[in-house]
Amino acid sequence: MNIKGLLCLLLLMSVVPLTHAADKPKKPVKEKFDLNQVLQTVALEQDADPIIGIWSGAAGGYTWRTAIIKNPNAASDGFEFVGFLLLQQPWPGFRNGEIQLLLNRTAAPGEYAGKEKWKRLFITWWETASFEIIDDYHLIQTNNINFDTPLGSVWRLLRELPPELTRRAADAPSAPAADAADTRGRGHVMQTGESQARPVRPAPTSPNAPAVIPEPTPAPEPTLAPIAPPPPPTDVPPPPPKTISLGQTRDEVVAILGEPQKVVKLAAKEMLYYPDMKVILIDQKVTDVQ
Numbered sequence: 001m002n003i004k005g006l007l008c009l010l011l012l013m014s015v016v017p018l019t020h021a022a023d024k025p026k027k028p029v030k031e032k033f034d035l036n037q038v039l040q041t042v043a044l045e046q047d048a049d050p051i052i053g054i055w056s057g058a059a060g061g062y063t064w065r066t067a068i069i070k071n072p073n074a075a076s077d078g079f080e081f082v083g084f085l086l087l088q089q090p091w092p093g094f095r096n097g098e099i100q101l102l103l104n105r106t107a108a109p110g111e112y113a114g115k116e117k118w119k120r121l122f123i124t125w126w127e128t129a130s131f132e133i134i135d136d137y138h139l140i141q142t143n144n145i146n147f148d149t150p151l152g153s154v155w156r157l158l159r160e161l162p163p164e165l166t167r168r169a170a171d172a173p174s175a176p177a178a179d180a181a182d183t184r185g186r187g188h189v190m191q192t193g194e195s196q197a198r199p200v201r202p203a204p205t206s207p208n209a210p211a212v213i214p215e216p217t218p219a220p221e222p223t224l225a226p227i228a229p230p231p232p233p234t235d236v237p238p239p240p241p242k243t244i245s246l247g248q249t250r251d252e253v254v255a256i257l258g259e260p261q262k263v264v265k266l267a268a269k270e271m272l273y274y275p276d277m278k279v280i281l282i283d284q285k286v287t288d289v290q
Helices: 003-023 035-045 163-171 250-257
Strands: 053-059 062-070 081-087 099-105 111-120 123-133 138-143 154-160 262-266 269-274 277-282 285-289
Touching: 035 053, 035 062, 062 099, 099 123, 250 269, 250 277
Parallel strands: none
Antiparallel strands: 053 062, 053 154, 062 081, 081 099, 099 111, 111 123, 123 138, 138 154, 262 269, 269 277, 277 285
16 A cells, blocks of 8 residues: 555544544433522513413322423424423422423413323323313313323312512511402502601700790681481382393493403403402303303
8 A cells, every 4th residue: 555545544534533423413401490480480471371370289199389381492392381390299200390281272262272291100101181261260171081090180270379479478568458469360469558657745844944824715616517418218219230141242241330340351251350240251242240
């Protein structure tokens, strides 16, 4: 072999390992779960969609919490929302902060479709599930499974207040509060009231100071008590009770009951809250009165 051929062989041997090293796939970086960051994300995104929040559940002797937020990987996963498992007790095979849910909105207001993660021994798989928001605080999750589990297939989840808002309300000074909860059931406490004025003490006087004789004050002029209006006649019947009928429009409801104290909107579904009733409308028409 001549010198030229030897140099070509050495050059080829030096290039081949480098080419394979460049083509070798990199190991994905495992992201560390940060509970405080998830809770802060819930507080920031909770007005974007009713499903976003911290939901607690209990079934089969287990209790858990699920933090549902916008899915940062929605473009690749194909799901708008992701749920992180917040364990309150050890679960076989599960760890705190593990992704538990993936779900999307549906055409029906307040209803979602997705999938729930399941584990048994060393096997992990996903099953489809549906979700329905009943009101501001309750969510029904129905798991489409065909196997027996002590957890059952239907779970009733309860919305929790974001911990930072709960702590803020607990640390606030004692004062009258108004609007303790907004339309999504999250505790924003507003303090009202004025500080009380301290009583003014008289300045101390010297025993040798001359006596001060107060000037007489004129007597107040007599005032006449106002004449009370006559009582209403007893034969006037009381006004008829205000009633709402199915099919009435939103304007008709407001004309009868006045402006509601609180309004909750879920796409085409709208709930009007009054002191003694709740009116539910779909597409601006009354469908239920509670």
